[in-house]
Amino acid sequence: MSEFNETTGLTRLFRAFGYSLQGFRACYQYEAAFRQEVLVALFVVPLGFWLGEGGVEKALLVGSWLIVMIVELLNSAVEATVDRFGPEHHKLSGRAKDIGSAAVFLSISFAVMVWALILLPRYL
Known part of the structure; x- marks a missing residue:
């Protein structure tokens, strides 16, 4: 992965939060x-x-x-x-x-x- 594609700081935190919400949604939907x-x-x-x-x-x-x-x-x-x-x-x-x-x-x-x-x- 090139250094230009890596995210840091608040952008990384917002994306991580979004992935967490996707995980909650998927678990709620399928389990x-x-x-x-x-x-x-x-x-x-x-x-x-x-x-x-x-x-x-x-x-x-x-x-x-x-x-x-x-x-x-x-x-x-x-x-x-x-x-x-x-x-x-x-x-x-x-x-x-x-x-x-x-x-x-x-x-x-x-x-x-x-x-x-x-x-x-x-x-x-």
């Missing part, structure tokens, strides 16, 4: 799990800000669900990459998809644990 997690976020994020006592609790409650969405984005990227190479089954492709799914499961488990550890002692 049902991500759509479901966005719907949960519409409820959980405001609730986390409301129920959290202090900045740390708010960050943990809200952030734990944002981690779920981040992991889902990464899992969807892995799945799209695997699918790009063809629909035929290969054990490594299946393993990659299973590992991505396990990561999503662990992130959801983490979010549930954070919410439980913060809120259950307060309300029991």
Whole structure:
């Protein structure tokens, strides 16, 4: 790539932001799990800000669900990459998809644990 084609500064930031929006749109359009997690976020994020006592609790409650969405984005990227190479089954492709799914499961488990550890002692 020549030095004249490289972008720096604000131009690079604006383009990167545009690519990020394209990624959000694509994941929302093609991934049902991500759509479901966005719907949960519409409820959980405001609730986390409301129920959290202090900045740390708010960050943990809200952030734990944002981690779920981040992991889902990464899992969807892995799945799209695997699918790009063809629909035929290969054990490594299946393993990659299973590992991505396990990561999503662990992130959801983490979010549930954070919410439980913060809120259950307060309300029991």
